[in-house]
Amino acid sequence: MRLAVIPGDGIGPEVVTEALKVLGEVVPSAEITNYDLGAARWHSTGELLPESVLGELRQHDAILLGAVGDPTVPSGILERGLLLRLRFELDHHVNLRPARLYPGLRGPLADPGEVDMVVVREGTEGPYAGNGGLLRKDTEHEIATEVSVNTAFGIRRVVTDAFNRAEERPRKHLTLLHKTNVLEYAGSLWSRIVEEVSLEHPDVTVAYSHVDAATIHLVTDPARFDVIVTDNLFGDIVTDLAAAVTGGIGLAASGNMDISRRNPSMFEPVHGSAPDIAGQGLADPTAAVLSMSLLLDHLGQKEAARRIEASVAFDLATRDQSSPGATHSIGDRLAALVSS
Amino acid sequence: MRLAVIPGDGIGPEVVTEALKVLGEVVPSAEITNYDLGAARWHSTGELLPESVLGELRQHDAILLGAVGDPTVPSGILERGLLLRLRFELDHHVNLRPARLYPGLRGPLADPGEVDMVVVREGTEGPYAGNGGLLRKDTEHEIATEVSVNTAFGIRRVVTDAFNRAEERPRKHLTLLHKTNVLEYAGSLWSRIVEEVSLEHPDVTVAYSHVDAATIHLVTDPARFDVIVTDNLFGDIVTDLAAAVTGGIGLAASGNMDISRRNPSMFEPVHGSAPDIAGQGLADPTAAVLSMSLLLDHLGQKEAARRIEASVAFDLATRDQSSPGATHSIGDRLAALVSS
Ligand SMILES: CC(C)[C@H](C(=O)O)[C@@H](O)C(=O)O
Ligand SMILES: CC(C)[C@H](C(=O)O)[C@@H](O)C(=O)O
Numbered sequence: 001m002r003l004a005v006i007p008g009d010g011i012g013p014e015v016v017t018e019a020l021k022v023l024g025e026v027v028p029s030a031e032i033t034n035y036d037l038g039a040a041r042w043h044s045t046g047e048l049l050p051e052s053v054l055g056e057l058r059q060h061d062a063i064l065l066g067a068v069g070d071p072t073v074p075s076g077i078l079e080r081g082l083l084l085r086l087r088f089e090l091d092h093h094v095n096l097r098p099a100r101l102y103p104g105l106r107g108p109l110a111d112p113g114e115v116d117m118v119v120v121r122e123g124t125e126g127p128y129a130g131n132g133g134l135l136r137k138d139t140e141h142e143i144a145t146e147v148s149v150n151t152a153f154g155i156r157r158v159v160t161d162a163f164n165r166a167e168e169r170p171r172k173h174l175t176l177l178h179k180t181n182v183l184e185y186a187g188s189l190w191s192r193i194v195e196e197v198s199l200e201h202p203d204v205t206v207a208y209s210h211v212d213a214a215t216i217h218l219v220t221d222p223a224r225f226d227v228i229v230t231d232n233l234f235g236d237i238v239t240d241l242a243a244a245v246t247g248g249i250g251l252a253a254s255g256n257m258d259i260s261r262r263n264p265s266m267f268e269p270v271h272g273s274a275p276d277i278a279g280q281g282l283a284d285p286t287a288a289v290l291s292m293s294l295l296l297d298h299l300g301q302k303e304a305a306r307r308i309e310a311s312v313a314f315d316l317a318t319r320d321q322s323s324p325g326a327t328h329s330i331g332d333r334l335a336a337l338v339s340s
Numbered sequence: 341m342r343l344a345v346i347p348g349d350g351i352g353p354e355v356v357t358e359a360l361k362v363l364g365e366v367v368p369s370a371e372i373t374n375y376d377l378g379a380a381r382w383h384s385t386g387e388l389l390p391e392s393v394l395g396e397l398r399q400h401d402a403i404l405l406g407a408v409g410d411p412t413v414p415s416g417i418l419e420r421g422l423l424l425r426l427r428f429e430l431d432h433h434v435n436l437r438p439a440r441l442y443p444g445l446r447g448p449l450a451d452p453g454e455v456d457m458v459v460v461r462e463g464t465e466g467p468y469a470g471n472g473g474l475l476r477k478d479t480e481h482e483i484a485t486e487v488s489v490n491t492a493f494g495i496r497r498v499v500t501d502a503f504n505r506a507e508e509r510p511r512k513h514l515t516l517l518h519k520t521n522v523l524e525y526a527g528s529l530w531s532r533i534v535e536e537v538s539l540e541h542p543d544v545t546v547a548y549s550h551v552d553a554a555t556i557h558l559v560t561d562p563a564r565f566d567v568i569v570t571d572n573l574f575g576d577i578v579t580d581l582a583a584a585v586t587g588g589i590g591l592a593a594s595g596n597m598d599i600s601r602r603n604p605s606m607f608e609p610v611h612g613s614a615p616d617i618a619g620q621g622l623a624d625p626t627a628a629v630l631s632m633s634l635l636l637d638h639l640g641q642k643e644a645a646r647r648i649e650a651s652v653a654f655d656l657a658t659r660d661q662s663s664p665g666a667t668h669s670i671g672d673r674l675a676a677l678v679s680s
Contacts (some may be wrong), residue, residue, distance in 0.1 A: 062401040108559045110450040127488070132525040142492040144529040148467070152482040179573070181419040185472040189484040215581035216589060218560060219448045233519070237577060238624075241555035247555060 001299065002028045004060040004264070008038040009078070010273025011283035012066025012325075018285035018331025019292040021066060024047045024294070024312075025339040026304035033060070037071030037082055048081035056087055062295050063266040064088075066288065067273035080130070087123050090263040092256035093154065094161050095123035095235060096294065097270065099242035099252065101222075104317035107247045113223035115246050118169075120227065121235025123256055125154045126186075128232040150186045150231070161259050162229035163201045173226035174198075175207040177214050177234050190231065197224035212237060219246055243270055250283075251316075253290035255298060265298050267291040281326040286312055289334050311337035341639065344400040344604070348378040349418070350613025351623035351667075352406025358671025359404060359632040362651075365679040366636070366644035370529055373400070374457035376423055379410030388421035394429055402595075402635050403430075403606035404465065404630065407613035420470070425464050428660050430603040432596035433494065434501050435463035435575060436634065439582035439592065441562075444657035447587045453563035455586050458509075460502040460567065461575025464597055465494045470571040490526045490571065495533045501599050502569035504542045505511035513566035514538075515547045516566045519556050530571065554578060558585055590623075591656075593630035595638060605638050607631040621666040628650055629674055 005020065007013035024032055035057065043046055068083045086092070101107060101115040131147035166174040176194045180187030191208070198206050209217065211234045217224060220242050230238065243252035252270035270288030274279060277283060290312055297305035311334050324330055345360065346352035363370055375397065381387055397403060408423045426432070441455040451613035506514040514536045520527030524582060531548070538546050549557065551574045557564060558581050570578065583592035592610035609627030617623060630652055638643035651674050664670055 021385045052575040075525075076524055077519045080524065084522070106450070109448050110446070110448060111448070127486075128522055130524070131522070132488075134525050134529065139497065140492055140496075142529060144490040144525040146467075146488040146490075146523050146526045148472075148486040148488070150484040150486075152480055156480075179576070181416045182424070182468055182474070182573075182576075183486050184416060184420065184470070185474050185484040186418075186486045189474065189482060212376045212576050212580040215555065215577055216584040219584045220588075233522075234524075235517070237555055241559065241581070244556040248560075 001027055001059045003030050003032050004035060004057050005032055006035045006037050006065045008064060008066040008068045008273065009040075009070045010067055010275045010278040012038070012068070012273055014278070014281070014283050014327050015067040015269060015285040015288035016064060018327060019288040020335070021331045021335045022289050022338055023292055025335050027301065038068055038071050039078060041072060042078065042234065048078065049085050058263060060264045061299055062264050064295060065268040067269065069272065069273040070277075071275050073251050084128065086266060087256050089261070090256070090266065092123045092253070092263075092266060093160055094257040094259050095121035095232075096237070096255040096257055097121060097239040097242070097252065099239070099246045101246040102251075102313050102316040105247040106321070107245050109219060109222070109245060112245060113221070113336060115222045117222070117225040117242065118227055119235055119239050119242060120158055120165065120229045121239060122154065122158045122230070122232050124148050124232075125151060126232035134166060143156050148183075148186055148233075150189055152189060152193060155190055156197065159229055159257065161183045162227050163204055166204045166227040167201060168224055171226040172204045173207065174187045174204050175225055175228050176211055177209055177211050177228055177230035177238060179211050179234070180208070181210065186231070192274070194229070196258060211238065215241060215284055218242060221247075238241070239270065249287070251286050251290065254295055255291070255294045256309045257298060267295040267298075274302050281328060282328050284324060285327050285331050286316070286334075289331070307338055308334075341367055342400045343370050343372050344375060344397050344403045345372055346377050346403060346405045348406040348408045348613065349380075349410045350407055350615045350618040351445060352378070352408070352613055354452060354618070354623050354667050355609060355628035356404060356406040356619070356627040357666060358674070359628040361671045361675045362629050362648060362678055363632055364554070365675050366647060367641065368620065378408055378552055379413050379418060382413060383420065386627050388418065389425050397426075398430070398603060400604045401489070401602050401639055404632065404635060405606055405608040407609065407611065409613040409615075411615050414677045424468065426606060427596050428622055429594075431598045431600070432463045432603075432606060434498055434595070434597040434599050435461035435572070436595040437461060437575070437579040437582070437592065439579070439586045441586040441593075442653050442656040445587040447585050449559060450522055451587065453561070455562045457519065457562070457565040457582065458505060458567055459575055459579050459582060460569045461506065461579060462494065462498045462570070464572075465489050465491060466572035488523075488526055488571075488573075490529055492529060492533060495530055496537065499533050499537045499569055502567050503544055505639070506544045507541060508569040509566055511566040512544045512549065514544050515549055515568050517549055517551045517570035518552050519574070520548070521550065534569070541588050551578065555581060558582060562586075579610065589627070591626050591630065593627050593634055595631070595634045595639060605635070607635040607638075616673055621668060623667050623669050624664060625667050626674075627654070629671070646675075647678055
């Protein structure tokens with residue numbers, strides 16, 4: 001297993017260290033190559049993602065990314081030039097974001113019920129396409145446009161993936177989130193494709209929810225959701241909310257996946273670089289460790305993946321919630337559990 | 341005071357009746373004209389919003405709308421052809437949505453704190469512009485686009501309104517919600533205009549939050565928000581979430597306002613037509629009554645508006661939360677409180 005690691009900025013390197021510690025217990029033979037992309041490289045060389053590095057990344061089985069973002073870099077530079085560029089160049093069309101309320105955890109809801117959902121967020125088009133522009137800049141007549149680009153090809157592959165995942169789950173339930181009553185064109189294409197693909201999956205129950213109403217459901221009855229499929233921007237919004245509802249962004253893992261396997265998939269905690277707590281051993285590496293579990297699952301190491309997830313579940317159920325420990329000691333605990 | 345009333349579909353007529361009952365106590369001289377727009381009219385005549393009716397609506401001081409939407413009408417027809425058309429034709433650029441957790445109420449959060457915010461949602465552009473289309477429909481190469489159109493003119497007037505409202509509030513705090521790290525063009529225009537307008541309001545503290553992060557804050561620390569200003573689609577999403585957090589969509593009021601006063605503003609509960617409970621006296625008319633309070637405030641009847649809001653606050657604090665009563669008895673209680 002050849003693994004590329006992009007520790008990145010802020011707490012990225014700290015949480016990545018712990019994820020690799022855990023990996024060492026289950027796949028000690030993994031070959032790791034580090035790539036110093038992020039704020040520091042941009043400051044010293046102006047580079048975000050050189051072609052040569054992109055070429056090298058492509059030679060790996062998978063990528064683990066810590067976090068990207070730094071207050072010394074203007075907003076958007078690293079996000080668009082590095083993180084989104086990786087997702088687009090490597091055709092990461094399935095942005096997979098499970099949200100599970102682990103036993104023993106309390107999120108912000110008084111009465112959440114049993115929450116265990118997975119969001120399949122489209123990752124390579126929609127409002128993220130970067131199409132748009134400014135006209136008459138800096139005049140009172142300025143106009144800014146943003147074009148959401150949605151293709152049958154792009155939608156069908158994520159919808160198919162979402163149905164396949166729903167098939168594998170006990171409840172076999174899939175919800176399309178969109179805003180079809182306003183976004184007539186994109187909404188129509190998404191709805192038609194979900195309907196088409198559903199014909200091949202008669203045992204999956206299909207529901208639809210407007211994205212605004214879904215935010216209500218996510219706080220009043222999150223247990224209703226099983227698999228959610230949605231576009232890039234709606235997925236961005238609801239996965240942060242789903243993470244918050246299930247105990248916080250500190251636990252949320254994600255995979256940016258090329259389901260065709262032509263390119264390596266990239267796994268990352270949903271949390272950002274959290275510069276305010278960086279370098280102090282305060283970050284919870286659990287989301288990075290769970291991202292490693294998703295990575296192993298994607299590479300077919302199902303048993304190792306399950307072991308990591310079970311260890312996290314055990315640690316979350318038994319840890320002192322108010323002081324879960326320093327970054328490295330959480331990593332030590334998880335590594336010990338995984339190897340036990 | 342000349343008031344146009346569009347009871348609409350589902351529970352719309354029921355909640356409107358109670359709002360008018362309350363109005364009768366504070367402004368008995370109000371002249372009411374009913375307009376039968378909605379699903380029934382569309383079914384019998386195919387009309388959504390005839391020009392003649394639009395012309396008549398313009399002759400009023402304000403409009404009260406119950407709800408629009410019916411399962412027998414294909415999704416989007418009434419929304420785009422009636423509700424959004426009214427908002428666009430009547431230039432309702434400020435979509436005002438207060439979200440307050442009234443004393444005595446429990447929302448879904450275990451520990452919400454004191455929530456009292458107001459969202460100023462842009463109402464006439466952004467992704468709601470209806471610009472977009474389908475190419476190669478019903479082929480595997482189909483493409484659907486949606487263009488978000490954002491103008492300096494359109495943004496400046498809502499940002500100015502939001503700052504004016506922040507000035508009037510004790511905390512004088514304003515948060516711009518957007519997704520500037522991805523939506524580079526629209527994000528840049530919104531940010532620059534907020535910065536410009538903020539120079540005229542040195543005593544208002546300005547914050548920025550990405551819309552995805554804001555959904556986290558809305559469930560972990562909603563009390564941080566005072567005035568939020570945001571675009572049409574982000575506003576749609578976060579106001580449903582804010583309503584849920586403050587006790588539910590059954591209490592959320594809104595104003596679709598033309599701040600220039602060239603056109604009548606339109607006030608409506610945020611909840612929809614709820615066809616499943618229509619005609620049974622089960623709907624809570626509180627959101628409609630609070631919308632009437634916003635309407636009166638907009639027309640300069642500040643004292644009447646405050647009286648209605650205080651009556652609602654009292655009723656919410658003292659009602660039996662598990663069975664607040666039938667639609668008409670809640671209306672009776674509120675009418676009695678208002679006149680007492
Ligand atoms: C940092 C940002 C570009 C990114 C996104 O919007 O996708 C993040 O919010 C995420 O969800 O991974
Ligand atoms: C019904 C729909 C068109 C509308 C909107 O999206 O604005 C509704 O959700 C709202 O928030 O008033």
